[in-house]
Amino acid sequence: MNNKFIVPEKFKLITFIKPIKWHLTLGLFLSCLAALSNFGLLFLSGWLITSAAVAGLAGVAAAQAFNIMLPAAGVRFFAMARILSRYLERIITHDGAFRLTSALRTAVYAFLIPQTPSGLMDKRGGDILGQFVSDTESASAYYTDAAVPFGRAFCCAIIFIGLVFYFLPIAGIILLIALILAGIVVPVITYYLSYYILEKMRQTKSVMQANLAETLQNLGELLTLNVAEVSMHKIKQDQLDLDYSKLKLDFIESAARSLITMIMMVAVLFVLIYSVQVYQYNALTAAEIPMLVLGIMAAFDVVLPLPAACHAKIKADIAQKQLQACCDYPQEHIKKSLLPKPSYDLVIDEVSFSYPSQPQIILDQASLTIKQGEHVALIGASGIGKSTVINMLFSFYNLQSGSIYFGGKDVNRISSTTLSTFITVISQDFHLFSGTIKENLKLINPNVKDEEISEALKVVQLEDFVHNLSLGLDTFIGNEGLRLSGGQARRLAIAQGLLRNTPWLILDEPTDGLDQKTEYELIQALVNKYTSKTIMIITHKKEILPLFNRVVLLQDGKFHSDI
Numbered sequence: 001m002n003n004k005f006i007v008p009e010k011f012k013l014i015t016f017i018k019p020i021k022w023h024l025t026l027g028l029f030l031s032c033l034a035a036l037s038n039f040g041l042l043f044l045s046g047w048l049i050t051s052a053a054v055a056g057l058a059g060v061a062a063a064q065a066f067n068i069m070l071p072a073a074g075v076r077f078f079a080m081a082r083i084l085s086r087y088l089e090r091i092i093t094h095d096g097a098f099r100l101t102s103a104l105r106t107a108v109y110a111f112l113i114p115q116t117p118s119g120l121m122d123k124r125g126g127d128i129l130g131q132f133v134s135d136t137e138s139a140s141a142y143y144t145d146a147a148v149p150f151g152r153a154f155c156c157a158i159i160f161i162g163l164v165f166y167f168l169p170i171a172g173i174i175l176l177i178a179l180i181l182a183g184i185v186v187p188v189i190t191y192y193l194s195y196y197i198l199e200k201m202r203q204t205k206s207v208m209q210a211n212l213a214e215t216l217q218n219l220g221e222l223l224t225l226n227v228a229e230v231s232m233h234k235i236k237q238d239q240l241d242l243d244y245s246k247l248k249l250d251f252i253e254s255a256a257r258s259l260i261t262m263i264m265m266v267a268v269l270f271v272l273i274y275s276v277q278v279y280q281y282n283a284l285t286a287a288e289i290p291m292l293v294l295g296i297m298a299a300f301d302v303v304l305p306l307p308a309a310c311h312a313k314i315k316a317d318i319a320q321k322q323l324q325a326c327c328d329y330p331q332e333h334i335k336k337s338l339l340p341k342p343s344y345d346l347v348i349d350e351v352s353f354s355y356p357s358q359p360q361i362i363l364d365q366a367s368l369t370i371k372q373g374e375h376v377a378l379i380g381a382s383g384i385g386k387s388t389v390i391n392m393l394f395s396f397y398n399l400q401s402g403s404i405y406f407g408g409k410d411v412n413r414i415s416s417t418t419l420s421t422f423i424t425v426i427s428q429d430f431h432l433f434s435g436t437i438k439e440n441l442k443l444i445n446p447n448v449k450d451e452e453i454s455e456a457l458k459v460v461q462l463e464d465f466v467h468n469l470s471l472g473l474d475t476f477i478g479n480e481g482l483r484l485s486g487g488q489a490r491r492l493a494i495a496q497g498l499l500r501n502t503p504w505l506i507l508d509e510p511t512d513g514l515d516q517k518t519e520y521e522l523i524q525a526l527v528n529k530y531t532s533k534t535i536m537i538i539t540h541k542k543e544i545l546p547l548f549n550r551v552v553l554l555q556d557g558k559f560h561s562d563i
């Protein structure tokens, strides 16, 4: 599968369909071929069966004169062509749809990355996951489930009407009217009746997915607090709403299909009555009557899937709108990828910040410079804004005034991906993955050597612990490191960060859950080993402060150095 693909400036489904235009064209062609073969099969069979019966009734001479071989070969040809073209059409269209899904997912990912983290802060993780998984799938199904059925119905209907018109003009006109009703009027009504239901279903599904993701993530806490039932009840309610909406949709679709079948029966009835009259005037042979009737029935095969195609179109339209909303983020929020230059100093210049609709002023024209290689402890009362300052570096929030520079460049113009190659942050809510100690340590840097792993484990005071495990580095730590103690998990996360080998290391309360001795030894090992690395630690522990070059106090919205 060719995944080479350029992210366009704006998100438009058509941009992604262009690279698969040959799949679309060939798929449509094969689909039409299958429908035409089906029509040809029934049309010719109707004629052949009646002609053979008429010849048989007319006596031995007429029966022997009737050439059954040629039309029978035609019937076989159409039967084979129908199977083959259907098979090829499925292969081509599904391949096209897979390519489209892959291109859409790549694009959505590429559009989302520059928005992180500030642009995605108000969105729920489950919602983003929904957009990434379901919306891309619904949008790409537009091609196989909506565009091809509608295109086939349009192209084939013209041919069917033309053929029937050739044999009996009035029958052609009846077919034209019937196909307009069944192929345009019924789908339009289906579209309008179903749009609101499908839009509501999309919203419910998105909320349910987000709730489900959060419930599963926090199941431990919910069970401990005995409130898991409440979350499950909400999810169950949403599922019931979805089931009810699905029932309504199924009802609309079957009603539409029944209406199409009814239109077909009426059309067949009219054609039958009229052809019998015409037959009496010898303007039509007996064999042509079933041929026309079966032909008209076959013609409706191309409009019967249209109600379902309408639903696919609505889903694709809604999905496209959602994807557009999440991808077309205001350009000013999408950072330019400037590269910080050495030395990698951090300059917070007259920054003011408070959270929207929060009275607390976090920073009030505050300034601070941290030179590369400095070891700094940032202290301050709980809730004063220390973690917020770290998040500001990664442009989580828009500053009210002032600027932050890293390596001489405004952090607003450095992408978070670039910045993370210079700064490693181990936050309070770090994550460990379900796997072994080694897998977790190698996750960020797969090329890391065993000696480097030992060094990092030594610094975080975990070397002896790992050494004493029967499986050593290959010990499985469980989901989120559940098989480790809180302090061990935190230290493993720090070791993970050390192995990234970035010029800056920021640790948010790294020694929480550690005894005083381990805490002191860890920080001491850290500052002694990484003398040229800039280390910034947020802490409440007074005992470790003497180990730092500088202590900065955050108070009243200002930084106070060398306290």
Ligand SMILES: Nc1ncnc2c1ncn2[C@@H]1O[C@H](COP(=O)(O)OP(=O)(O)OP(=O)(O)O)[C@@H](O)[C@H]1O
Residues within 6 Å of the ligand: 355, 358, 360, 380, 381, 382, 383, 384, 385, 386, 387, 388, 389
């Ligand atoms: N996303 C947010 N939206 C609104 N307010 C927030 C947000 N994050 C934090 N706050 C508030 O901002 C203030 C500073 O929070 P922050 O986590 O930065 O403090 P801190 O100094 O790191 O605290 P601690 O030492 O307890 O970890 C707190 O009052 C907090 O409630």
